[in-house]
Amino acid sequence: MNRMVLIARAVITDSIRRRVPYVIVLFAGALAAAIPSLPNYGMGVEPAVFREVSLALMYVAVIVLALALAANRLPAEFERRTVYAVLAKQVSRWEYLVGTWAGLTVVMTAVIAAFTVVIQVVAVLFYGDPMWVLWVGALSMLLEAGVVIAVAVAISTLMGPVVVVVATLTILFIGHSRSTLLGGLGAAELSYFYPSLDSFNIMLPVAHGNGVSALAVVSMLTVFVGFTGLALLLGVVMIGRKDL
């Protein structure tokens, strides 16, 4: 446990040192600030539309950043052989993999929190409303980022960064396409077995509705635990069989 924390900490320091997180947060923050002044019906954007657009913006930024941090993390360690000195210690490969995932997820937590605060500040300035419901959207994004990182890290045990990005985006796309892919087939029974990430789709209720039900949050957590666990498990099996 202790060793996993050490590895996660090393991943965090390394990510903080990189410029990507700041660039993305700054860029997206600037965009969020620009949303309220979009020329919509000549009187600015409605609060609900502001929430929807800023959450969508945040979603894209989060996925891009998660992939930017995760896709090359392990491949670079393998290629530069920095992994030898770590795994020659009393560290298991699963601790190394899960520690890497945990470190990256902590970084994403910080970024998402910073992001949400930026949007809240904009909301207070333009609408006089802190829009606390945004945090539910932030939670769904954090959980989805956790899944994306787990999938990317698992694939990166065997593949290079380009393959990792393409494969992870494909899985993400399939995960959100249940209705498109199964709808036409009329195969409703199959939908229970479909590896769906739709539980994370709460942007619209957050933006336009009265928030999200407890059941939706539980369902989100379940999907997160299931997908992350499965991806990390596969990653552990794959890294365990690898010749370094």
Add this chain to the structure above:
Amino acid sequence: MSTNDVAIRVEGACKTYKRIGRSHAHMAVDGVSLKVERGTIHGLLGPNGAGKTTTLKMLIGLVRPTAGTFEMLGEDSTSPKGRRSLGFLPEQPYFPQHLTALQALRFYGRLGGVLKDEIDGRSNEVLAKVGLRGEECTELSKFSRGMLQRLGIAQAIIGRPEIVVLDEPASGLDPVGQRDVRSLMLELRERGTTVLLSSHQLSEVEAVCDRVTILNFGKVAAEGHIDELLNVSGQTSFKVRGLPEFPRAVSELASDVAVSGSVWVFSVEDSAVRAVVDAIDDAGGTVMSVTPKRESLEDYFARLITLAGLEVAS
């Protein structure tokens, strides 16, 4: 050697690498067995590509063996638990660029089980030991190749392990650094630490190793004390100074004659040593040294490779 005295045991290690586009797989390591007694320094010698690194990586669990058992202090060393008492220096070690030397040692030391309160003291201690005092706060991106090698050694010994495995510890080091590494290994042995090192430099090995295993083409070519392996039986080597010209009486007996400045080096049959010393005295020369003739490792490797070539041909 009772089982309690064995620090490292490798039995029947094999590793095949599949090669794309080739019909048969490549045997990088082919049935290597190895036993290292506790508290000794053991050398793993062999030419490039002999399988030294692959053997060490299998021992440490970095590469999955095709076959074989690997133990340290009686425990399976390919599992994390079996590596509890290990310090390892990888070949051409590399570390995260943005860390300083001290940060890197803190990280590896803590991973290796050094307690939080002790880590700073221990880091400074090993940095001084490998000659990096004053570089604590230098970023590793500014380290030279030899400095990285030194840091690699530091992270291997920071946890005061009972067993230290060093893959080419002298590579990239200047002569002073090489000497420092040799004395460090002797110091470790003094403390009861077992050292297994790989090398292709005779000077590195002969000065410190209690025993050596010579690998060639993935197989053990020889095992024993370095003197037994490399001394040419029945021959004595001379080093002589102050001869205006090489005496006739000696030149008839000598072989492998070489001269550099005023120093002559040559070898003779053991039985002729007396006569040669007298002849040199008579000629006004000074004998600087008389030692058992030793084959150079280069010659030894060259011979091994020719022998293996003959076997394949026949």
